[in-house]
Amino acid sequence: MDSVLLVEDDRMLGDALAAALAQDGWRADRSEDVAAARLALVDHAYVAVLLDLGLPRGSGLDVLAAMRARYDTTPVLIITARDQLSDRIRGLDSGADDYIVKPFQRDELLARLRAVVRRSRGRVAPQLRWRDVVLDPAERSVTRGGTPVPLGVHEYRTLLALMECQGRVLDRERLEDRIYGGDGAIGSNTVAVYIHQLRRKLGGDIVVTVHGYGYRLGDPE
Incomplete structure (x- = not known):
């Protein structure tokens, strides 16, 4: 956050x-x-x-x-x-x-x-795009291939953090901070749950696990 x-x-x-x-x-x-x-x-x-x-x-x-x-x-x-x-x-x-x-x-x-x-951040367009996934921060909406994908607030924040990093790896601690703002007790597998939900809703290729480091978006086409 x-x-x-x-x-x-x-x-x-x-x-x-x-x-x-x-x-x-x-x-x-x-x-x-x-x-x-x-x-x-x-x-x-x-x-x-x-x-x-x-x-x-x-x-x-x-x-x-x-x-x-x-x-x-x-x-x-x-x-x-x-x-x-x-x-x-x-x-x-x-x-x-x-x-x-x-x-x-x-x-x-x-x-x-x-x-x-x-x-x-050098980004003029309001929308973030990765492959055919489009995230619109103004509307708080996400689509893939033009089809709306409903996300919970924490799933949305997880995806937003990853898309703002444009393919760079984010470790679990940084993702937790972006999702929760460093407030409250967070379970050790919480980020993994949101990543799992994103893969289920957007497809298994959208987020890659970099073992020992964290997560990033899948390779651009």
Whole structure:
């Protein structure tokens, strides 16, 4: 499960955003002021930052400036109540990747987040493809040969992790972290169960076991 940093001092809004992120498959760490955000960004690696501008003891732009000053290219999506054009220009010129003004629809925020992460990974198309398997993160759908394949949430996250790695091997620990976000007790054979389910639903050739190392997608045709 990919981790994002949510920098928002409004706890009620922060709770709602964290819940929406979790439902969309993200793990969210939270900071409520500039100092905490800067510390979190030094100590952890995130795939994106959701950054409010109006923070206690400083501005979100201070966080952004500190990131870019040390050549931290983590995508930043600014979320703010400031809707003046000059504020948006200043944020983008300071190194933000996108900007959304409060109040906003949850689905738009999640779509913008997926887009900035996708661009940071050099992937413009929203869909992931491997052979005739197509995974659409926006729709949370999977097809093979054009036929829809219903997957449970953990099966979906397992496949998403493998497809994002484009054929590289993922060991069990990394897969567990992507599926569960490192939370809770996990059985030793849990990943194997999801791999078995994916093979049953998508075909035995879709996931290869690399003995002693982990799993990867089958060879491209």
